[in-house]
Amino acid sequence: MLSSLQIESFNQFGFLKINNAIPQLFVNKLRAIFDKLTNETSSFEEVCFEEFGNKKYITGIDNICSKLPFSCLEALGLPVVLEIAESICGVNFIPIQDFAVVKYRGSRNVVEWHQDVMSKQSGKAIMMGIYLDDASENEGALKVIPESHKSSKTICELQNEPHISIEMQSGDILIHDLMLAHSSGLLNQNEIRRVLYFEFFSTEQITKERIYSDEFIYSRTRLIPLALKYYREQNPDSELFTWKNDFASEYPLSADVKYEIDLIYSASHKVKPANYCFNF
Numbered sequence: 377m378l379s380s381l382q383i384e385s386f387n388q389f390g391f392l393k394i395n396n397a398i399p400q401l402f403v404n405k406l407r408a409i410f411d412k413l414t415n416e417t418s419s420f421e422e423v424c425f426e427e428f429g430n431k432k433y434i435t436g437i438d439n440i441c442s443k444l445p446f447s448c449l450e451a452l453g454l455p456v457v458l459e460i461a462e463s464i465c466g467v468n469f470i471p472i473q474d475f476a477v478v479k480y481r482g483s484r485n486v487v488e489w490h491q492d493v494m495s496k497q498s499g500k501a502i503m504m505g506i507y508l509d510d511a512s513e514n515e516g517a518l519k520v521i522p523e524s525h526k527s528s529k530t531i532c533e534l535q536n537e538p539h540i541s542i543e544m545q546s547g548d549i550l551i552h553d554l555m556l557a558h559s560s561g562l563l564n565q566n567e568i569r570r571v572l573y574f575e576f577f578s579t580e581q582i583t584k585e586r587i588y589s590d591e592f593i594y595s596r597t598r599l600i601p602l603a604l605k606y607y608r609e610q611n612p613d614s615e616l617f618t619w620k621n622d623f624a625s626e627y628p629l630s631a632d633v634k635y636e637i638d639l640i641y642s643a644s645h646k647v648k649p650a651n652y653c654f655n656f
């Protein structure tokens with residue numbers, strides 16, 4: 377659970393780093409699935425590619441919790457992940473997106489300054505990055521403009537304001553407000569930078585925003601009891617997160633994780649646009 381000081385700092389600056397949040401053994405498990413998915417040469421849906429040095433690299437994987445061997449679903453069941461989501465978004469938090477971002481040395485693709493949503497949010501929503509590799513200033517660290525989540529300036533104005541780089545080590549978690557202006561650069565020396573992202577909203581906010589259908593919201597909410605069940609099966613002796621959702625009993629699950637995953641990810645959804653500066 378985040379302390380009140382951590383929550384205060386998140387609210388003030390728009391981001392919060394949690395050091396050593398994920399045990400290294402678990403980081404290694406996540407690295408293994410990232411390596412498997414990024415090395416799969418057969419084309420599969422929900423990935424972004426970049427081509428350089430005569431090779432195709434997978435730089436993004438959407439819906440990563442649905443990919444076998446379900447290590448990312450297990451990560452979603454980690455008590456530390458769910459406690460952070462609950463601390464910021466309240467007991468009725470929903471995991472709206474799960475995806476991977478992978479950077480490689482040699483790539484010329486930077487992530488330009490942007491906010492993850494187009495308009496000022498009225499409630500609480502976060503992007504959570506679980507770092508599987510170190511990311512220092514010139515090695516793909518996220519750059520952020522502190523307090524920009526509260527600013528009324530446009531992203532084109534914000535991107536010229538002073539920024540800081542948030543240095544991360546593998547196993548650290550970084551959360552940021554969806555309105556925080558952020559970007560990231562290239563790797564100069566390190567080979568790779570892998571980040572697992574979960575986006576969380578409170579049910580109240582997501583319902584108010586009307587971006588997603590009720591069916592989609594219901595499906596995504598079911599991901600939490602499923603992640604908890606899967607985490608418990610894989611870690612029978614570990615402490616578990618207690619899901620306090622007001623309607624927890626309304627999300628029954630069968631014993632078949634693959635069947636449930638297919639059902640959850642079959643719910644259609646719109647991709648909500650991020651806010652970039654376009655100078656025409």
Ligand SMILES: O=C(O)CCC(=O)C(=O)O
Pocket residue numbers: 477487492518558559560571650
């Ligand atoms: O991990 C990064 O470098 C930034 C990714 C990001 O901001 C995004 O996918 O919206």
